[in-house]
Amino acid sequence: MGMQPVVSSNVAPALTDPELIEQTDLEREKIFAALIDDPTNLDFLFKYANLSILLGDLEAAISVFEQMLIYEPDLPRIRLELGVLYFRLNAYPSAKLYLNSVKKYDAPDEVLKKVDAFLGSIVEAEKDYFHQHILSMGLTRSSNANSGIDDDIIEIAGFPLTVPDSSKPQGDITKNFRYTYTLKQDLNHPMGDNVNYVVALTDQRLDTYSQFDTSSIVTSATRTFNLEGNPTSIFSRPSLDASITGFMVLLADKSLLSSQKYDLTFTGALTDSLVFSIGGFHDQRKFLINDLKSGYINGLALSNSYISDSNILTEFEYEYSKYNAKASYETYQSNSFGLNITSALGRGWGFKASLSHAKKSHFADFPIFGKRKEEINSANIEFSKASSDNCLFASYRVAKNDNRSSIEIYSRSNLQVTADFSYVCLVNDSSS
Amino acid sequence: MMKLLKISIFILALLLAQFSAAKEEIGVASAVNKNTTDLTLEEERKLVQAGYKIIQNHTLETDAIGRAALLLIDGTSFSIGPNSSVTLDKFIYNPETAEGSLEVSSRGLLRLVGGKVTKKRPALIRTNSATVGIRGGITIVQTQGLSTSAAFVYGDELTMTPNQNSSAATSLIENGFVVTVEDPTDEVSEPQQLSETFLAELQKGLEAR
Numbered sequence: 001m002g003m004q005p006v007v008s009s010n011v012a013p014a015l016t017d018p019e020l021i022e023q024t025d026l027e028r029e030k031i032f033a034a035l036i037d038d039p040t041n042l043d044f045l046f047k048y049a050n051l052s053i054l055l056g057d058l059e060a061a062i063s064v065f066e067q068m069l070i071y072e073p074d075l076p077r078i079r080l081e082l083g084v085l086y087f088r089l090n091a092y093p094s095a096k097l098y099l100n101s102v103k104k105y106d107a108p109d110e111v112l113k114k115v116d117a118f119l120g121s122i123v124e125a126e127k128d129y130f131h132q133h134i135l136s137m138g139l140t141r142s143s144n145a146n147s148g149i150d151d152d153i154i155e156i157a158g159f160p161l162t163v164p165d166s167s168k169p170q171g172d173i174t175k176n177f178r179y180t181y182t183l184k185q186d187l188n189h190p191m192g193d194n195v196n197y198v199v200a201l202t203d204q205r206l207d208t209y210s211q212f213d214t215s216s217i218v219t220s221a222t223r224t225f226n227l228e229g230n231p232t233s234i235f236s237r238p239s240l241d242a243s244i245t246g247f248m249v250l251l252a253d254k255s256l257l258s259s260q261k262y263d264l265t266f267t268g269a270l271t272d273s274l275v276f277s278i279g280g281f282h283d284q285r286k287f288l289i290n291d292l293k294s295g296y297i298n299g300l301a302l303s304n305s306y307i308s309d310s311n312i313l314t315e316f317e318y319e320y321s322k323y324n325a326k327a328s329y330e331t332y333q334s335n336s337f338g339l340n341i342t343s344a345l346g347r348g349w350g351f352k353a354s355l356s357h358a359k360k361s362h363f364a365d366f367p368i369f370g371k372r373k374e375e376i377n378s379a380n381i382e383f384s385k386a387s388s389d390n391c392l393f394a395s396y397r398v399a400k401n402d403n404r405s406s407i408e409i410y411s412r413s414n415l416q417v418t419a420d421f422s423y424v425c426l427v428n429d430s431s432s
Numbered sequence: 433m434m435k436l437l438k439i440s441i442f443i444l445a446l447l448l449a450q451f452s453a454a455k456e457e458i459g460v461a462s463a464v465n466k467n468t469t470d471l472t473l474e475e476e477r478k479l480v481q482a483g484y485k486i487i488q489n490h491t492l493e494t495d496a497i498g499r500a501a502l503l504l505i506d507g508t509s510f511s512i513g514p515n516s517s518v519t520l521d522k523f524i525y526n527p528e529t530a531e532g533s534l535e536v537s538s539r540g541l542l543r544l545v546g547g548k549v550t551k552k553r554p555a556l557i558r559t560n561s562a563t564v565g566i567r568g569g570i571t572i573v574q575t576q577g578l579s580t581s582a583a584f585v586y587g588d589e590l591t592m593t594p595n596q597n598s599s600a601a602t603s604l605i606e607n608g609f610v611v612t613v614e615d616p617t618d619e620v621s622e623p624q625q626l627s628e629t630f631l632a633e634l635q636k637g638l639e640a641r
Contacts, residue, residue, distance in 0.1 A: 032507070039462035039503060040482045059570060059586070063509035063545040066638070067501040070463040070511065073639040091570070091586035093608050093626045097635060100628070190623035192606035228603040229589065237605075 014054050024054055039067075058085045076105040083118060092122050128186050132427050136178040138395075138420030145172030146209045147412055154408035157368050169412070170209070176420065177203045191226035198222075211252050220245040235268025235276070255288045265301070273307045285323075295325035315340040328364040329372075335359050336376075348388070354380040366407065373406040391425035458523045459486040459504035465640050467495040468512070486520060493517040494540070499638065507547030508534060508555065513574075513637030516540025521558070525549055541637045543572045546587065554591070557582075562613040562620075565591040569607070572634045578615040583626050583634065584608065592620050 015021050028051040035044045045064050052060035062085050065078050083099035086092070099115045099122075107115075144150070148169035153160050183197040200218040222243035229236055245261040265279030279301050287293040299321030306314045317338040325331045336358035343351050355378070362372040384395040397420070402413040461468070461484040468480040471491040478484075480492060486502055494500055494516050502510040502518070506525045512518055518538045525532035525548070532549035535556040536542075544555060546569050554565035557573050559580040564573050569587015573580065584590040584604045593601040595616035602611055602620040609623040610630065 035462075036460050036503065036505065038483065039460050057507075059545050060507050060547070062570070063501075063503070063507075066511060066543070066545070067463045067503075067509065069639040070465050070499050070501050071640055073641075086586070089586045091607055093628055093631050094570075094585050097628050097631050188625070190604045190606055190609045190611075226605050228601075 014056065021055065024051055027051060028055065053085075058089055061085055074105065076102045076107045076111065079105075080107075080111060080115065083115070087118050087122065090125070092126055096122055128188065130184040130186070130427070132182045132184075132424070134178075134180040134182075134422055134424050135426070136176070136180075136420055136422040138176045138418055140174040140176060140204075140416050140418040141171065142174060142414055142416045143171050144169035144412055144414035145174065145206055145212065146170045147212070147414075149409060150412055151408065156409065157370070169414075172209050173207045175205045175207075176418070177205075178422075189226075191228070193226055194224055196220075196222045196224075213252050214256075215250040215253070216247060218245065218247040233268070234270060236270075238266065238268040241265045241267065241279075257288065258286045260284045273309075275305045277301075277303050281321075292327035293325055293330050295323055295330070297321050297323045311344060313340075313342040315342075329362060329366045331364065332360050332362040332372075334361075345383075348386040350384040350386075352380075352382040352384075354378075354382075369407045369409075371406060372410070374410065375404045377402045377404075389425070391423060393422045393424060395420045395422070456488055457485040458488050458520060458525075459502055459508075460484065461486065461492070461500060462503040462509065463499075463501040465499045467498040468500040469493050469495075488520050488523055491517055491519040497641070499640065504534070504547060506530070506532065506534075506549045508550060509545045509547070510536075511543040511545075511638045513541025513634075516542060518542055523549075538573060539575050541572070541574050541634065543570070543634075543638055545570050554589070558595075561595055561616045561618075563593045563595065565589075565593075572631075572638075574634060579612060581610055581612045583610045583631065585626070585631075594618055594620060 015024060028048065031044055031048045031051060035041070035048055038044060045068070049061040049064040052058070052064075062082060065082050065085070068075060068078055079098045080102050083095050083102065086095035086098060096119065099119050102111065102115050146169065149163050149167050150169055151163055153162055155161070178200065180198065180200045185195040185197070187193045187195065198218070198220045201216070203215045205213050220243055222241055225240040225242070227238040227240060229238060241263070243263045245259075245263070247259050248255065249257045261281055261283040263279055263281045265277055267275060267277040269275050281297070281299050281301065283297040283299070285294060285296065299319055301317065301319045303315060303317045305316075308314070315338075317340075319336045320334070322333045323331060336356060338354065338356040340352065340354045345351050356376075358376040360374040360376070365371050378399065378401045380397065380399040382395055382397040384393055386393050395418075397416075397418040399416045399418070400413070401416075403411060405411045461480050461482055464480055464482050464484070469492070470478045470480050470484065471493060472478065472487070473489055480500065486492070486504070492500065492502065492512065494512050494514055496514050498512075498514055500512045502512070504523060504525075505527075510518055516539060518536050520536055522533060522535040530548040531552055533553050534549050535558070537558045539559065542557065544557065544566060546555060546566060549555070550566065551568045554567040557564040557566070557571070559573065559575045561575070561578045562580040562582075564571060564580070564582040566584075567588045567590075569590070570585040571587070571590055572583040572585060580592075582590060582592050584607045586607050588605070590604045590611075591601055592611045592613060594613045597617050597619065600619045602623070604611065604623055608626045610626050611623050612621040613619075614621075
């Protein structure tokens with residue numbers, strides 16, 4: 001039988017061993033029963049508070065310490081304890097109240113230093129803008145870096161053609177660079193609304209096939225509206241995300257494609273562990289080297305995510321989209337499905353596995369080639385490891401992509417092995 | 433005649449069941465600093481001291497200098513300020529599943545620190561002008577005349593519904609805000625940031641002087 005999680009935790013328990021958590025919970029239940037019989041017994045009160053803190057139930061510890069102030073308000077160490085507990089709950093007005101009250105007493109220097117450190121952290125946490133820079137670099141080994149055709153002979157308009165060796169898949173190594181800047185704006189809204197701005201730059205340079213070097217610039221702004229819950233609704237914690245995203249892709253340092261995308265997504269929790277979202281998008285695309293491919297996409301996306309008691313996140317995604325291009329043969333509809341499983345493995349290691357399948361059907365015949373239909377399958381396995389200070393992340397990824405097309409020159413597959421390293425601790429805050 | 437007897441026995445059994453449920457101990461007065469009384473269902477007034485067992489539907493009242501704390505068997509705790517009262521209207525708690533519900537009526541100054549039952553279902557605090565719902569958290573509710581203020585100290589969600597204007601219900605998800613209803617027919621005020629000064633004023637009533 002699986003162990004029950006501690007239902008009253010507000011923060012992650014300080015203990016990590018499930019058996020120890022269960023033992024501590026049982027011990028706390030015994031102390032609580034004793035406390036109900038003898039509620040002013042200081043030994044019981046401190047034991048109950050300490051065990052509650054170990055289990056992450058900070059509210060229980062708060063109630064014990066606040067109860068003590070009903071008899072005696074001049075308890076600076078209890079006030080400090082309350083300030084720290086409220087700080088850990090991100091309940092900053094109460095944290096500040098208790099921490100500042102410690103200063104009214106003749107507290108030892110080390111206590112006052114601790115108070116100032118927490119008050120300083122609250123000033124940082126209450127700032128309206130949070131900036132983060134992430135730098136990543138790595139290497140990818142691709143089995144098909146030149147987008148080669150994996151056949152000796154292909155058929156075009158009924159005629160067999162021999163594929164020259166130079167057009168067959170060739171391996172290569174890509175150097176990857178990525179920079180992401182995120183600005184999070186806290187709107188100080190009673191519903192917790194915020195805005196996220198992101199700018200991401202990527203650059204991928206191949207050792208041999210430099211004609212396939214790609215760079216991209218992505219900018220996006222997302223406003224989250226947390227909605228009021230409705231008792232008759234099946235959703236709790238409903239929210240609406242409105243976002244606008246622009247990106248540009250360069251191929252061999254020449255502009256290839258630009259896009260402006262507008263998304264509106266509703267998200268709501270069906271249970272504490274099951275979250276559902278549905279959204280629509282409109283994406284305006286411009287192909288700078290072939291305007292006939294330019295057009296717009298309208299789409300609908302659904303996703304479900306489930307987090308198990310053992311903290312394994314499973315996500316299922318579905319997307320329908322229709323691309324309306326200037327050239328009718330470039331117009332298509334697409335259905336895609338995705339499944340992601342993410343889990344922490346302990347000792348800073350993480351694991352993610354993804355599978356996806358997409359079907360694309362074009363509406364009109366391509367000149368010479370005829371009707372184009374495609375199936376794109378991909379599988380991805382990733383292991384990541386965080387450094388002890390959580391600033392440096394290493395990720396090791398194997399990805400297999402397989403594109404089957406009714407027009408053989410578009411069929412290709414590629415196996416990629418990637419090692420990436422990211423530094424995430426370039427963080428600074430600016431005051432409101 | 434037999435039928436009448438059976439009905440009488442059934443009614444008597446129901447009454448006894450209700451009486452025993454009403455007498456059930458649901459917690460304890462965990463701290464009492466001076467004058468707090470318990471108004472029983474029989475309209476008796478008893479002086480409350482620490483360790484006094486709390487019975488459902490009883491009303492605990494403090495006088496002008498009284499302060500008290502109550503601890504319920506699910507871990508929920510209440511702090512009651514001076515000239516205040518709280519009636520534990522409904523408390524259901526299943527220790528096996530840690531589920532249940534909690535509804536109280538209050539006047540004056542009350543702080544609620546949620547226990548197990550409020551994690552899933554909001555605790556409801558009824559005043560003469562509004563009902564405050566708090567899920568998974570801590571709130572301080574103060575009534576002055578017909579006005580009710582609720583400070584969202586910590587938690588998942590706080591809702592405030594004017595008693596005679598349910599369409600004006602307002603929810604808060606971000607803690608650190610205060611909402612007020614001036615009278616039962618009124619709208620809920622725009623949420624205001626919970627200042628340290630306002631919190632200190634409330635806190636004064638919940639600590640020994």
